[in-house]
Amino acid sequence: MALIGYDEALALLSAGIEPLEGETIALAQAQGRVLAAPVTARISFPAGDASAMDGIAVRDADVTPGTAVRLIGTSYAGQPFSGTLGSGEGVRIFTGALLPDGADRVIMQEHVRFEDDLAHVGEGYGPGWHVRRAGEDFGKGDLLLPAGCLMGTGQLLCAAGGDVGEIMAVRRPRVRILATGSELVEPGEAAAHAATIPDSVSPAIAALVCNWGGEVVDRTRLPDDLPALAAWAGEALADADVIVVTGGASVGARDFAQAMFADAPLEPVFSKVAIKPGKPVWIARSGKTRIVGLPGNPSSALVTARLFLAPLLAALGGRPMAVALDWQDRKVEADPRQDGDREVFLIAETVGGTVRPVSRQNSGGQSQWALANCLLRSARSRQDSDGTWKVPCLPF
Numbered sequence: 001m002a003l004i005g006y007d008e009a010l011a012l013l014s015a016g017i018e019p020l021e022g023e024t025i026a027l028a029q030a031q032g033r034v035l036a037a038p039v040t041a042r043i044s045f046p047a048g049d050a051s052a053m054d055g056i057a058v059r060d061a062d063v064t065p066g067t068a069v070r071l072i073g074t075s076y077a078g079q080p081f082s083g084t085l086g087s088g089e090g091v092r093i094f095t096g097a098l099l100p101d102g103a104d105r106v107i108m109q110e111h112v113r114f115e116d117d118l119a120h121v122g123e124g125y126g127p128g129w130h131v132r133r134a135g136e137d138f139g140k141g142d143l144l145l146p147a148g149c150l151m152g153t154g155q156l157l158c159a160a161g162g163d164v165g166e167i168m169a170v171r172r173p174r175v176r177i178l179a180t181g182s183e184l185v186e187p188g189e190a191a192a193h194a195a196t197i198p199d200s201v202s203p204a205i206a207a208l209v210c211n212w213g214g215e216v217v218d219r220t221r222l223p224d225d226l227p228a229l230a231a232w233a234g235e236a237l238a239d240a241d242v243i244v245v246t247g248g249a250s251v252g253a254r255d256f257a258q259a260m261f262a263d264a265p266l267e268p269v270f271s272k273v274a275i276k277p278g279k280p281v282w283i284a285r286s287g288k289t290r291i292v293g294l295p296g297n298p299s300s301a302l303v304t305a306r307l308f309l310a311p312l313l314a315a316l317g318g319r320p321m322a323v324a325l326d327w328q329d330r331k332v333e334a335d336p337r338q339d340g341d342r343e344v345f346l347i348a349e350t351v352g353g354t355v356r357p358v359s360r361q362n363s364g365g366q367s368q369w370a371l372a373n374c375l376l377r378s379a380r381s382r383q384d385s386d387g388t389w390k391v392p393c394l395p396f
């Protein structure tokens with residue numbers, strides 16, 4: 001039977017994905033989170049007319065170059081002057097301080113000479129009025145951030161400025177990662193044990209999960225022992241939104257990644273895709289839990305995680321799946337297309353304005369990942385009229 005292609009697999013994956021529910025969190029914890037509800041301002045900003053400069057607050061009608069006003073008080077940010085400014089009067093004022101009643105203009109202190117309680121206004125103080133009008137930035141109740149917005153530094157500033165201390169965020173997908181393979185040990189322990197290799201895949205997958213908004217609640221390694229794997233599967237299905245199983249995806253005598261879920265009614269999404277690397281990748285559902293089976297070969301695991309797991313996490317986390325599939329044409333030195341019955345995704349590095357496939361593309365290799373920072377969809381490359389080759393590129 002012919003294997004399905006990448007686009008078909010992606011379409012099957014995207015069907016029926018709903019963002020997870022919202023939860024209230026402190027704004028201080030909001031970095032990287034996605035809004036489940038819009039953020040509106042709880043205050044107007046500025047709350048009242050305020051000074052944009054250090055200087056004196058005056059009535060504009062009183063002042064021309066050479067006038068002196070009598071200073072009757074001081075307005076600091078957080079400690080406003082409570083009186084009202086009369087004709088010929090001024091108030092010493094500092095940036096951010098509320099303008100006293102009666103004042104409508106601020107003159108920067110660089111244009112003022114102070115002498116006892118008099119302030120002499122010099123030439124060239126205009127044309128700026130140096131007043132921030134009440135509510136000119138935003139008013140109480142104004143929409144500051146829409147639902148679906150990804151919270152980064154700017155969005156944190158904006159919400160905090162609106163006096164918002166808590167937000168409603170889409171719950172992060174809870175992800176359990178299981179590395180299967182009797183040969184696997186924790187990195188740092190393989191040198192001391194014959195016939196073992198470091199589990200290089202699951203730390204990398206855990207990092208990818210974090211990058212795409214997931215929360216790794218469990219990272220476990222188990223030997224190729226079906227009863228032990230099945231016991232783990234039962235527990236994981238109880239509370240995970242996404243289960244990632246690495247290895248055991250192929251046809252080997254001890255490839256149990258799918259068999260370990262035999263007790264649960266697994267609904268296949270797809271199994272095996274005509275891509276290289278990563279053909280044995282499979283995805284299934286059990287209730288609301290998605291199970292993502294990644295091939296054990298390290299390069300295949302990382303490529304398929306980027307192609308399928310990243311969009312899945314983005315969508316569960318309340319963002320359009322497309323944010324994780326932002327293929328952009330990039331210049332490449334030579335035609336990267338390759339013949340074969342599977343669509344080839346090349347791992348590549350960005351060098352200046354061009355992308356360059358790394359020299360080793362083998363699915364079992366790991367050293368090539370020292371340089372790799374993107375994937376190339378080589379079959380979709382094209383040559384411009386000026387002879388340059390362009391290829392769709394997906395950053396890692």
Ligand SMILES: Nc1nc2c(c(=O)[nH]1)N[C@H]1C(S)=C(S)[C@@H](COP(=O)(O)OP(=O)(O)OC[C@H]3O[C@@H](n4cnc5c(N)ncnc54)[C@H](O)[C@@H]3O)O[C@H]1N2
Nearest residue numbers: 179181199200201202247248249250255279295296297300
């Ligand atoms: N007869 C066939 N053999 C294979 C086929 C096939 O179609 N017919 N497909 C090949 C392809 S393509 C791939 S990719 C691999 C995928 O195999 P599995 O998912 O079953 O992975 P394993 O056999 O468990 O491991 C493969 C390889 O990767 C190493 N590995 C596994 N997990 C990790 C880890 N967490 N960290 C580092 N390295 C890991 C493992 O030791 C093996 O060397 O199957 C081909 N075979």
Ligand code: MOO
Nearest residue numbers: 277278279300363
């Ligand atoms: O698909 Mo496998 O990933 O080619 O080695």
